[in-house]
Amino acid sequence: MRTTNLKKLDQMFVDRWSPRAFKKDPIPQEDMDTMFEAARWAPSSYNEQPWIFTYAIKENDLKKYTDVMAEFNQKWACTAPMLVLGFARKNFERNDIPNNWAEFDTGSAFMSLTLQAEKLGYRCHAMGGFDPDKALKAAGLDEKDVKPMVVIAIGKHGDIKTMSEDLQKKEVQSDRKPLDQIVFEGKIS
Numbered sequence: 796m797r798t799t800n801l802k803k804l805d806q807m808f809v810d811r812w813s814p815r816a817f818k819k820d821p822i823p824q825e826d827m828d829t830m831f832e833a834a835r836w837a838p839s840s841y842n843e844q845p846w847i848f849t850y851a852i853k854e855n856d857l858k859k860y861t862d863v864m865a866e867f868n869q870k871w872a873c874t875a876p877m878l879v880l881g882f883a884r885k886n887f888e889r890n891d892i893p894n895n896w897a898e899f900d901t902g903s904a905f906m907s908l909t910l911q912a913e914k915l916g917y918r919c920h921a922m923g924g925f926d927p928d929k930a931l932k933a934a935g936l937d938e939k940d941v942k943p944m945v946v947i948a949i950g951k952h953g954d955i956k957t958m959s960e961d962l963q964k965k966e967v968q969s970d971r972k973p974l975d976q977i978v979f980e981g982k983i984s
């Protein structure tokens with residue numbers, strides 16, 4: 796029998812969600828750097844810090860980054876004032892052998908960035924729907940060095956009335972599986 800104490804659970808985990816409506820307001824450099832600073836402190840295998848983030852805030856770059864996304868993401872994410880591309884370095888820098896934890900570590904860095912963004916009043920929406928080759932090109936990176944992992948739209952939550960009816964219906968927080976479907980003591984069966 797699970798006994799979560801919701802009073803002890805930090806509200807930041809529950810309050811975070813991924814909206815699709817963003818305000819166009821530019822994000823001050825200090826806030827952007829504070830988000831990346833949080834990502835910087837994420838744990839990683841051998842402390843390799845295998846993540847690389849590139850970002851777009853200028854109109855021309857935002858257009859290029861938007862073009863990286865799948866069409867269904869472009870429809871809403873094009874309104875975000877900041878778009879980030881996240882990459883995982885394929886090999887350990889220490890010995891040039893494949894780093895099998897780089898993707899896991901990059902996910903941790905993404906979550907740190909996201910929670911810091913939330914603390915500053917922004918929302919993040921991760922996207923796996925994008926073209927990896929376009930992401931590499933937009934960031935000026937090489938496939939032999941990194942794996943494109945994610946596009947992240949960041950900004951303050953916008954007015955959902957500016958969105959299509961279809962998207963408006965999706966602008967709600969998602970549910971989660973219960974603990975007893977994802978956590979097991981010892982062996983599953």
Ligand SMILES: Cc1cc2nc3c(=O)[nH]c(=O)nc-3n(C[C@H](O)[C@H](O)[C@H](O)COP(=O)(O)O)c2cc1C
Nearest residue numbers: 811812813814868920921922923924925945968969
């Ligand atoms: C790695 C990753 C890829 C995702 N890809 C997309 C995507 O391509 N398009 C989209 O609209 N949402 C995408 N999402 C958002 C998820 O659908 C969302 O996080 C999930 O439904 C839980 O909702 P919440 O983040 O609002 O709690 C992605 C999230 C993650 C972490």
